[in-house]
Amino acid sequence: MKFLEGSKLYSIFTGTCPVCHAESMYKESNPYKIHRVFEMHxxxxxxxxxxxxxxxxxxxxxxxxxxxxxxFAVAAFIITYLFVGSDLITSFWAIIGTLVVFMPVIIRLSRNIWINFFLHYKPNAGKN
Known part of the structure; x- marks a missing residue:
């Protein structure tokens, strides 16, 4: 991911500060620790x-x-219905399973995207 450093995509995918890209915004890096998924510095x-x-x-x-x-739901449908060849009911259950399993990741990604709408990368931020 270092090749993206300095872009909004880097901050979105890594969950780092959108201004300096030096520190994680979250107290717990693992989004699957559900009781701490919303805890931010x-x-x-x-x-x-x-x-x-x-x-x-x-x-x-x-x-x-x-x-x-x-x-995520569209990706799950395309994979199960078009690539795997499952029927619609199986694809429906795959979508539900995907959304349940990836919900902590979706929460974090959406927060990262939202804050990056308002804050922008500054290469010299935090350097004295």
């Missing part, structure tokens, strides 16, 4: 960026999670 320890820009800032991520969930 208040500020970046490298550049001081405040992640929760305003109260209820990440409510907007719910709209993004809908789009990301649809992308």
């Amino acid at each position: 208040e500020h970046c320890s490298n550049c001081g960026t405040k992640y929760k820009i305003e109260p209820s800032f990440f409510f907007g991520a719910m709209y993004v999670s809908y789009a990301v969930g649809i992308a």
Whole structure:
């Protein structure tokens, strides 16, 4: 992923600070520790960026999670129905299974995408 460093995609896929790309925004890097999936640092320890820009800032991520969930569902359908050759009922269950299994990843991805709409990479952020 180092080849993407300096782009929004790097911050989105790695969950790092969107301004300096030096530190993870999340207290727990594993999204499958469900009880800690929403726990984020208040500020970046490298550049001081405040992640929760305003109260209820990440409510907007719910709209993004809908789009990301649809992308995962479409991918599951294409793989099971078109590539594997399953019937529609099996494809339907594959979509449900995919959404349940990947829900923590979808939550994190949607938060990463949402914050990257508002904050931008600064190469010298946090350097004195």
